[in-house]
Amino acid sequence: MLVTKQPVLRRFWYPVMPLAKLATGPQPFTLLGESIVIWLKSDGTPAAVRDRCCHRTAKLSKGCVVGDHIQCGYHGWEYDARGACVKIPQAPDNAIPSGARVPAYHAQARYGYAWVALDEPLADIFPIPEHDDAAYRCVQQFDERWKTSPLRLMENSFDAAHFAFVHRGTFGQFSKQKPEFFALNETEYGFEAETKLVINNPPASHRITGTTEPTTRRHFRNQWHLPFNRRLGLNYPNGLEHLIVTCATPVDDEHIQVLQWLYRNDAEADCSAAELNKWDAQVIAEDKVILETVDYDAPIDVSRQVERSMPSDQPGLIMRKRLLALLREHGEHEVHRLTVA
Ligand code: FES
Ligand SMILES: [Fe+2]
Structure with missing residues (x-):
């Protein structure tokens, strides 16, 4: 079964890594062929977006966490958990274009792991x-x-x-x-x-x-x-x-x-x-x-x-x-x- 050919599989929750692994900063992961970056927000819950800055395509997983946001390591653009660019350090007085964003995914913490669903989940994570x-x-x-x-x-x-x-x-x-x-x-x-x-x-x-x-x-x-x-x-x-x-x-x-x-x-x-x-x-x-x-x-x-x-x-x-x-x-x-x- 070629999993990347089945879009419905994007609608399930998958554990991607122990939460403890995120304590040191953002981490990359490939889920169903999609490169994502996961980080912990200030409340300790995970966020996940595509691992590709919309400025000049650097991998966001090479950046760092600033409060609830992830900051690109190339020129410092910052993204929130919904994938919206919320800061462009080189243009502080300009409005940020609405198109300055990256795809965001569903993310949550459960059982000590970060879980991600790429599209709207069909079911909750199974009970333990x-x-x-x-x-x-x-x-x-x-x-x-x-x-x-x-x-x-x-x-x-x-x-x-x-x-x-x-x-x-x-x-x-x-x-x-x-x-x-x-x-x-x-x-x-x-x-x-x-x-x-x-x-x-x-x-x-x-x-x-x-x-x-x-x-x-x-x-x-x-x-x-x-x-x-x-x-x-x-x-x-x-x-x-x-x-x-x-x-x-x-x-x-x-x-x-x-x-x-x-x-x-x-x-x-x-x-x-x-x-x-x-x-x-x-x-x-x-x-x-x-x-x-x-x-x-x-x-x-x-x-x-x-x-x-x-x-x-x-x-x-x-x-x-x-x-x-x-x-x-x-x-x-x-x-x-x-x-x-
Ligand atoms: S490539 Fe990310 S801020 Fe420039
Ligand atoms: Fe076995």
């Missing part, structure tokens, strides 16, 4: 009640550029069949190539897939799972939120809850920004953020190696009956069906190999 629940702590994990497509990461995130192969070095049980339970319910936001399976629990994951047993049972409640967000609830028999949020923010047709954070109903002393990140870094590195080998255009031969009949391929098929419906509902689009038989 645990973020405001004192029983849970939040750990920011990864902010990485991968050479793959967001649909590829999403289908991977709901595919229990790859654990035995891709994750055999961490939690995957090579002898258990089918989960003992799988159910999928479509929802307005996408779907929830429930899976129960036994995983390997090597010493390096004992504090992650909260048990020293060589294997343990993992109960997944895994939500897909259109278009490219995954909220993975993991429960263990000891009552430990581990919620992973993974967002595949579309950079361009070949790259995504992987933003991942988690929530746990335990304490830092039970398993430190550094331990959690070390273990999960190994797990997502295993996914990255394989996902960077796949065709980023995310084609799939859905006429193959074997894929239709396998539970592990159902989430990917439903994602294609829902994305295709979304593209059709919003008219202008180029389906481009995103075909469901």
Whole structure:
């Protein structure tokens, strides 16, 4: 799926970077092929405009923040969060032309990240009640550029069949190539897939799972939120809850920004953020190696009956069906190999 060919994708919120990264000044980002600059206003909330000064086209991300505005680093023109030029230092007595502006985007802070929607959003950012629940702590994990497509990461995130192969070095049980339970319910936001399976629990994951047993049972409640967000609830028999949020923010047709954070109903002393990140870094590195080998255009031969009949391929098929419906509902689009038989 070539994401830059689908205008409707501009109408969703995407996390682009941790808010903390903006503390040092404006930052560039490419979202759906569009070069944007993000900065923090004086109240700590983010603003985003096109990363191109309307004077002589310098990148605004090379400038600096002045109050609520961004100042171009070339001749000091200043822009507000709506993209209007509000100051031209070389012509202080002249009215600023109304055409002196740059495109502005929707921006907001949520869950510790700056989120951007390029056009009018179709839906709010998906809810994470645990973020405001004192029983849970939040750990920011990864902010990485991968050479793959967001649909590829999403289908991977709901595919229990790859654990035995891709994750055999961490939690995957090579002898258990089918989960003992799988159910999928479509929802307005996408779907929830429930899976129960036994995983390997090597010493390096004992504090992650909260048990020293060589294997343990993992109960997944895994939500897909259109278009490219995954909220993975993991429960263990000891009552430990581990919620992973993974967002595949579309950079361009070949790259995504992987933003991942988690929530746990335990304490830092039970398993430190550094331990959690070390273990999960190994797990997502295993996914990255394989996902960077796949065709980023995310084609799939859905006429193959074997894929239709396998539970592990159902989430990917439903994602294609829902994305295709979304593209059709919003008219202008180029389906481009995103075909469901
Ligand atoms: S190029 Fe930005 S102020 Fe001149
Ligand atoms: Fe994986």
